[in-house]
Amino acid sequence: MQAYPALEQRFARLSAISDAIGILAWDKETTMPLGAADGRAEQLATLEVMAHDVLTAPEVGDLLGEAEQGRDNLSIWQRANLREMRRTHTHQSAVPGDLVEARSRATSRCEVAWRKARAESDFASLRPLLEEVLIRTREVAQAKGEVLGLAPYDALLDGYDPGTRKAAIDPLFAELRRDLPALLDAALARQARLPAPPAMTGPFPVDVQRGFGEGLMVALGFDLRRGRLDASTHPFCGGATNDVRITSRYKESDFTGSMMGILHETGHAIYEQGRPRAWMAQPVGQARGMSLHESQSLLVEMQVCRTRAFASYLAPLAHRAFPALGAEWDAEALYRLSTRVERGFIRVDADEVTYPAHIIVRYELEKAMIAGDLAIADLPSAFNAAVHEPLGLTVPEDRLGCLQDIHWPGGGFGYFPTYTLGAMIAAQLFDAACRADGAVLPGIARGDFSPLLAWLRPNVHEVGSCVSTDEILTRVTGRPLDASVFKRHLRARYVDDA
């Protein structure tokens, strides 16, 4: 067989293994009994090693070299696929197999322990496991950095978000750190002049919330034949190719929390379901990176669903589904609730004005941890000190502080900045979509999201990894990422709105 087709076959196998890992990881969060944790860690570690072996077998380098020699005979998509194959191969072959396995085992165990540690606000019990995760992650960062010619933290970043460097993030985050405190003060002052949203008590039965959420997913374009909605401690979008599984968490007293979680994950999911069909199992058919991924969830959650237009579509639907929802919950009350700004401890509960502060804190801390400048033992106090400055909060216990997120226990150092980069991209993309098609905004008020989806499919989802995030942005917005549209959006919604 020729080199390029042989590579496609090999990467399809890799995709099948990675899909299997996706389902096993989903099961771990939603379904698995606790006593199966060690066994599951073994299964995941074994499959990860096998994926690693498929990708780093000695013949792969030769096949890549040979295919690159013959690239003039390849189509544009094949050429981009080959480039992404090389990228993936470089990332993976930089890390020795036993380190991949050791890190996978460490993160699986640490994630399980995190669940208990968070519930009991017991950082001490997590500490040795998290230390092991950090040691392994630093080894991975070091190994990748050497091969990629990058600083260790940039090497981790590049694994989540190809091409993104801390040198590009630092000025963007500095701009937000400079401008957001005043914006937050102004937003809170404006909010104080408005009536507070009424109290929401319910009860809103969990199965009704689930069905309601599923209805919204379908309206937004989620294909239930190729995905599911379930419950887990921490909402996520996972699963496999053509089997996209999102989760939310429910409380009976308030349906909007689970709903917003579902809307957010739906944004991720429609990206996954909309990847280029012909390239689903190939590297070029993957999502472009985690910043662009997050932009799709935030475009749905923040740009689309926290608008007056969406609230006016939502209000009658919600009253039909939930008889316990009082008449005081008209569209304007739902809108005020969905745009409420508050200094709070929990990142995933944060509004879009305070969210960047949570991210910038974590970004600075994880850069220090990877650089070896911050030990796990000192993380709780460092975290609490860092949060105090931008948000003015004193963390009373670690479950409201550094224990709140699964990312570090799961080894996800380098992931946090993609949330705020995603928020900025979302603003820039949605602004472009509304300019490109005047039907997008009016559609939202009727629950017709098809004009938006029709714009996102060719301009974002179906591009896959054919070009870079900056090129996707430049094609449709005329320039690469900056903070201006995001800041304008925040000011318009939270400060200047009448």
Next chain:
Amino acid sequence: MQAYPALEQRFARLSAISDAIGILAWDKETTMPLGAADGRAEQLATLEVMAHDVLTAPEVGDLLGEAEQGRDNLSIWQRANLREMRRTHTHQSAVPGDLVEARSRATSRCEVAWRKARAESDFASLRPLLEEVLIRTREVAQAKGEVLGLAPYDALLDGYDPGTRKAAIDPLFAELRRDLPALLDAALARQARLPAPPAMTGPFPVDVQRGFGEGLMVALGFDLRRGRLDASTHPFCGGATNDVRITSRYKESDFTGSMMGILHETGHAIYEQGRPRAWMAQPVGQARGMSLHESQSLLVEMQVCRTRAFASYLAPLAHRAFPALGAEWDAEALYRLSTRVERGFIRVDADEVTYPAHIIVRYELEKAMIAGDLAIADLPSAFNAAVHEPLGLTVPEDRLGCLQDIHWPGGGFGYFPTYTLGAMIAAQLFDAACRADGAVLPGIARGDFSPLLAWLRPNVHEVGSCVSTDEILTRVTGRPLDASVFKRHLRARYVDDA
């Protein structure tokens, strides 16, 4: 590393892959959206090829040979483990990798199609997929038979039930075919003289049935920390090591159907959970074979839970759980229902008197299919003709005939006889348990199954695959399998009972 430890390491890897397959297969039956079927088939085929590769890599034969040279230095369990490694290796290496993959793909697709075909009683839509499955299975049987020196059907049997041959089954089944018709007539005549069980209408809410079933599982010894109960079209026991997942199916009008399904699968599950702890991930730690496995489910369902003693424990529990259960449902009525005998179309709904006829029909048909004497195109008419003779039934549509079972679509030719072998083993083992410990029978009436479990653990479960099924039987019952205790049990319960 020395040969034997290297083999243990390799088989532990195999166990992790096989566990991953177990969870993915469970997910396919309980959870997966329909549009993911093709992808799941790819995932399962890929993992099966990888397991095959781990087992059949060129160095494994050398390691086995080397370890066998040094077997005098091994413990009894290590020696038995080595013997089972060799057995597994011989079975697997007999089949080329591309055939393993082709068969896995064919069965995955056929199982999905079967679900639709059964619902619509549409054999024609299944036929080409089932033909493909049969072709691949015959190729597997041929390949294994040549290496093992067995007829193709015996080679398939041996994969499910080590050491079992059709030459041993034929006379046992002939004895049942000879004696059961008269026993069935006598049972029906006796039953006609008794009052029929009252009508059961419910409603019995599915979630209450589920909780009720879970309570019985725990009473019987199921460890919920290492397993789950879910719902699927066809009840099964699957999952992974220390993650044993059983399923049942529910109807609101009758709680006893789901309950009996749960009790049956619980018997399988406590065997799985009771395998020797130190050898869980090794071949010698596996269940001894499917006949012994089925004996454990039937020991719980038939020998223990369709007794007056169990009914007297069940009645007050059921009335507490289900207010819709009328007072006419006393212990005696529940007992009469659970020992009801009826000529019916559906194997899984059959009582223990008619069940062997369903099995013998399938056994003869699948022997003919594997021998090439019966084509898939002729299966519906052959099935219907074969069922007519022992049960006197005329099959009106294929969903009540050859479409009712997932086994053949799933490639499970050679599996059916283990059900009736299991029924006979169950009778022989339970008889021995009751003789060995006088507390077993009285415990059942109190819902105390611990004396039974205490006998099963060392005598069956914790033996794993250390010795053969016949040796397990001979150790505790004094002789290998015969039909006498089973027939005596049926006569005592269905004919001679006052």
